[in-house]
Amino acid sequence: MIYQITKMDNSTIPLSEFLLHCVVESDKRNLTVCLLFFIYFVSLFGNLLVTMVIIFNHQLHTPMYIYIATLAVIDLANSTNLIPKMLNVLMHDSSAVPYGSCLLQMYVVLYLEAFESLLLAQMAFDRYVAVVHPLRYPSIITKRNVLAALLISNIVGAFAKSPFIFLANELPFCHSNVLPYCFCDYATMVHVACTENPKYLIILSGIVTFCGVFPLLLILFSYARISLAALKISSVEGKKKVFSTCLTHLLVVGLFYFPLLASYILPGTGVQLSTEAYNTMVIVGNVVPPMLNPVIYNFMTDFVLIYVPNIKETLSQKVQI
Template sequence: MFNSSLSVSEFVLHCEIKPEQINITATLLILIYLVSLIGNLLVILIIIMNHQLQSPMYIYICTLAMIDLANSTILIPKMVSAVLFDSLVVAYAACLAQMYLILNVELMESLLLMSMAIDRYIAVIFPLRYPSIVTSKAVCIGVTLLAISAFLIDIYCIMFVSELSFCETNILPYCFCDYATMVHIACTEDPKYLLVLSTIVITTGVLPLAIILFSYFIIALAALRTSSVEGKRKLFSTCLTHLLVVGLFYIPLLTSYILPGAGVKLSTEAYNAMVIVGNVVPPMTNPIIYSFRNKEIKSSIYKLFSGKRTSPKINNQ
């Protein structure tokens, strides 16, 4: 317990997991991390090594793999430590750094998924103009602006957290450092601290999700107008698999941020589950959905491990 005159120099992470579930939870997290690590590193390596895969679509895929790799690395090792040792003391600065980085990669992934949906929209609705509209240079500039935007937006959370005082407790009842939780345990009831979170979530989470859903809705309508049965099947398959990833990322994370931002305190189990699903599952599934189903990437992986030369035909559509 802390007196209001004392400053907090560290936080204590506390995962409320039943003793009989500790080993299986830690094992599952480690397995998920290894799959995410290997899958995303392989995607990044393949795209960097193969100069034929330097087109806009593969720049997006490579960027997504980098974000997912960072997301898993920032979150899972700390969670495993907290689960195995029940509680984990984290320095104040380190806790803020983890909080900021998690928010940063989540925001970047949200904006990137929106950009990828718009890319597919242009490719399907304006196929003849696609090569002139979506160039590798334009995508690189867009990805750079995306990273800068995420960095600047999330700075507000750091500024607001630095204003908080913690007079009652320094225990965060989760397996990671989290902005909303810090606000809830702080000695303040000023709504501005949760309002900034709600504002960021709406502008960088809800709005991108709406644009993604709209883009895929238009793509689905275009698929219905396609005379080719194979073309319809391919478009619908792409839409459904991409929307699955979008749902796994957005739904749990938006719920976990919007409700606390509105002042609703979630149970430890519910909050941990939503954050784990939103941050841990997509980095594991994204390489499968966006990369390993792609003929050019599969061909490059075969070439890498077999030593045989292949000359995949690159298709940006």
């Protein structure tokens, strides 16, 4: 049973906790729980394996694999932050979360989303330099530059999402403390709060545009240039390797960016999404990519060839041009 605080007037209720309630049909609940268990197991095993292999293999301490290890750590943190709580809510129909803990989970979700967005843009730029400017790759993509870029992305993500702590903290709640969601989510808090002030969702749309749309444009530009470079490769097999890898990478990028961007930006522009549609998009964007990333960013030879193309072939192509 779900208990909620209700007031007949519009006086603000001092909250000590939120009640989470997943909007999932009862006949689909068991299937959803099993699916989440499977996704979490695959995400945990795959990303832990990727991280440990890179840490203990000193030959993999290169810029390319530093990016992959960082992505694996982010995916581990995101999955662990979300899925256990979602399972708890689903299996018990609802779950009480202390107010401060709820705000913390909300912030961690937003911060990790921003960090991963900026990281994916850096990885796309890495591939762009490796394929389009291979001779300059060792001087541009160095360990020092990669670590500096990761530190900056970490700081930008942390500061860009910090306003939501203060915005959520000032939301007035006068009708209910029940969040119809599987985890603590900022936009859901705004919809439950008794306020019509559009600033709360407009700020969300603006910050998400900065942390999401601009990196996505950089990724699309990088892949477009990589595709043009692939067309100049004389080997048919080489072209297939480039295009197949680009398509699989773009699949993961699309599963991460498009559901999250749509769910965060559209409400701020006045477009109303149903609770089921919003929940589905945010959960897909946060849960599915961590499961697929270890499969996509594997350690097979084809993957290495995409990042470090044959210098002799590239030189001969440049001479022919």
